[in-house]
Amino acid sequence: MRQFLRVAWLxxxxxxxxxxxxxxxxxxxxxxxxxxxxxFAFGLVRxxxxxxxxxAAILWIALAFSGTLALGRTFERExxxxxxxxxxxxxxxxxxxxxxxxxxxxxxxxxxEAVLVPLIGLLFQAPILRYPxxxxxxxxxxxxxxxxxxxxxxxxxxxxxxxxxxxxxxxYPMTVPVMIMGVRGTAALFQATPDEPLARFCLAFLVFIxxxxxxxxxxxxxxxxxx
Amino acid sequence: MxxxxxxxTVEQLSRHYGRRKALHRVSLACxxxxxxxxLGPNGAGKSTLLSILATVLAPSEGHVRYGTLTxxxxxAALRGRIGMLGHDLFLYPELSALENLVFFGNLYGLADAExxxxxxxxxxxxxxxxHDAVAGFSRGMRQRVALERALLHEPRLxxxxxxxxxxxxxxxxxLVERLRQVQRAGTMTVLATHDLDTVDGLLTRxxxxxxxxxxxxxxxxxxxxxxxxxxxHGA
Numbered sequence: 370m371r372q373f374l375r376v377a378w379l380x381x382x383x384x385x386x387x388x389x390x391x392x393x394x395x396x397x398x399x400x401x402x403x404x405x406x407x408x409f410a411f412g413l414v415r416x417x418x419x420x421x422x423x424x425a426a427i428l429w430i431a432l433a434f435s436g437t438l439a440l441g442r443t444f445e446r447e448x449x450x451x452x453x454x455x456x457x458x459x460x461x462x463x464x465x466x467x468x469x470x471x472x473x474x475x476x477x478x479x480x481x482e483a484v485l486v487p488l489i490g491l492l493f494q495a496p497i498l499r500y501p502x503x504x505x506x507x508x509x510x511x512x513x514x515x516x517x518x519x520x521x522x523x524x525x526x527x528x529x530x531x532x533x534x535x536x537x538x539x540x541y542p543m544t545v546p547v548m549i550m551g552v553r554g555t556a557a558l559f560q561a562t563p564d565e566p567l568a569r570f571c572l573a574f575l576v577f578i579x580x581x582x583x584x585x586x587x588x589x590x591x592x593x594x595x596x
Numbered sequence: 597m598x599x600x601x602x603x604x605t606v607e608q609l610s611r612h613y614g615r616r617k618a619l620h621r622v623s624l625a626c627x628x629x630x631x632x633x634x635l636g637p638n639g640a641g642k643s644t645l646l647s648i649l650a651t652v653l654a655p656s657e658g659h660v661r662y663g664t665l666t667x668x669x670x671x672a673a674l675r676g677r678i679g680m681l682g683h684d685l686f687l688y689p690e691l692s693a694l695e696n697l698v699f700f701g702n703l704y705g706l707a708d709a710e711x712x713x714x715x716x717x718x719x720x721x722x723x724x725x726x727h728d729a730v731a732g733f734s735r736g737m738r739q740r741v742a743l744e745r746a747l748l749h750e751p752r753l754x755x756x757x758x759x760x761x762x763x764x765x766x767x768x769x770x771l772v773e774r775l776r777q778v779q780r781a782g783t784m785t786v787l788a789t790h791d792l793d794t795v796d797g798l799l800t801r802x803x804x805x806x807x808x809x810x811x812x813x814x815x816x817x818x819x820x821x822x823x824x825x826x827x828x829h830g831a
Binding site for chain 1: 650651652653654672673674675676678680682683684685686687688689690691695699700702703704705729745
C-alpha cells in the first residue's frame with residue numbers, strides 16, 4: 370500500500386511540476402470556463418437580475434466542459450512524447466499510475482472551481498456562502514466522480530485518432546448521474562428556501578457513485594492499458 | 597520474486613490488428629551481450645515486436661520468455677528489468693534533464709535515483725545542462741538523456757526504436773560507443789533501425805522483417821547493406 374501511494378504521489382508531483390512550468394492546462398481551462406459563465410450571464414441576467422434557479426446548472430455545465438478540456442490536454446501532453454507508455458512500462462502498479470493522474474486532475478479542477486464558484490456567486494447572485502461546507506462537499510464529490518471516469522477514458526483514448534470527439538461522447542453519458550446529483554444538490558442549496566435534506570441526499574449519492582466509479586476504474590485500468 | 601534473466605526467447609509470435617497481420621509466427625532468441633538488429637521496410641512489424649517485448653502490447657499468438665518468465669508471470673518486477681528508448685524519447689519537455697531522470701528513477705524504485713541521474717548526465721557530457729528544460733535541447737542531447745533514462749535502472753533487456761534518427765555523426769558515434777558499453781555489461785539489446793551502415797559491425801545478429809514475417813538471411817554475403825538488399829529484394 371505504501372508503494373502504491375508513493376507511486377501515485379510521484380505522478381501527482383510530476384503532473385503539478387509540469388503544469389507549473391507551462392500553465393497550459395490551467396490557463397486554457399480557466400479561460401474557457403470563465404467564458405462559458407460569462408456567455409450564460411449575458412444571456413440570462415437582465416437588468417442585474419438573473420433568471421431563477423439557473424446558477425447551479427451553469428456552474429456544473431462550466432465544470433463539465435472545462436473538465437473535458439483539461440482531461441484532453443493533460444493526456445495529450447502524455448501522448449506527445451509517448452510518456453504514458455514510459456509510465457506503463459515502469460515496474461509500478463498501474464492502478465497507482467491511474468490514482469496519480471486522477472489526483473493531479475482533481476487538483477487542477479479544484480483550482481478552476483475556486484475561481485468559478487465566486488464568479489457564479491457574483492454574476493448570478495447565488496448564495497455560495499450560505500452552506501459553504503455542503504457546497505464544497507457536493508463540488509468535490511462531483512469532481513471526483515467526473516474525473517474518475519474521465520481519467521480512465523482519456524487514458525484509454527490516448528492512441529485513438531478521433532480521441533477529441535470520442536472523449537465527450539463516452540464521458541457525458543456515463544457521468545449523467547454525477548451531473549444530475551450535482552445540479553440538484555447545488556440548486557437545493559442555492560434556492561430561496563434551501564432544502565438541506567435533498568442536498569445531503571445528493572451528496573451521499575455522489576459519494577456512492579464515486580466509490581463505484583473509482584473501484585471500476587482501478588479494476589479495469591491495467592487490462593485496458595495493456596493493449 | 598527475482599525477475600532477473602539472461603535469455604530472451606520469442607516463439608511463433610503473431611500479432612493481428614483485425615485481419616491485418618502485423619507479425620506472423622516470428623521466432624528468435626537472444627542471449628546476454630547480444631545486440632539484435634530488427635531491420636526491414638516501414639510497416640514490417642519492427643515497432644510491434646518491440647512493443648510486445650516491452651510488455652505493453654499483448655501478442656495474438658505465441659510466447660515471449662524472459663529467462664523462465666513471461667510478461668504475465670513476471671509482472672511489474674519483469675518490467676523493472678526492461679528499458680526502452682522509443683522513437684518519441686519518453687521525456688517530459690517541461691522538466692529538466694535531471695528532473696526527468698530522477699522522476700523515472702524514483703518510479704523504478706531506485707534508492708539512489710538522484711545520484712544515479714547526476715552520474716548518468718555527467719557520463720553523457722550534459723552535467724552542466726542538468727537543470728535546463730529538455731525542451732531547449734537539441735535532438736542529439738535529448739536522445740542522450742533518453743538513452744540514460746532507459747538505462748538508469750540497469751535493465752537486462754534494452755529495446756531501441758530508431759535510436760539514430762536525427763542524430764549528427766558525433767552523436768551517432770557516441771550512441772554506438774554507449775551501446776558497446778552496455779553490451780560489455782551483458783545487457784541484451786534489440787534495436788529497430790534503418791541505419792544499416794551505422795549498425796554494421798555493431799550487431800551480433802540481424803533479423804529482417806517484411807510484412808510481419810521474419811526472412812532468412814544469408815550471413816555469408818558482404819556488408820549488412822548487401823545482406824539486407826539480397827534478403828528483402830531477393831525474397
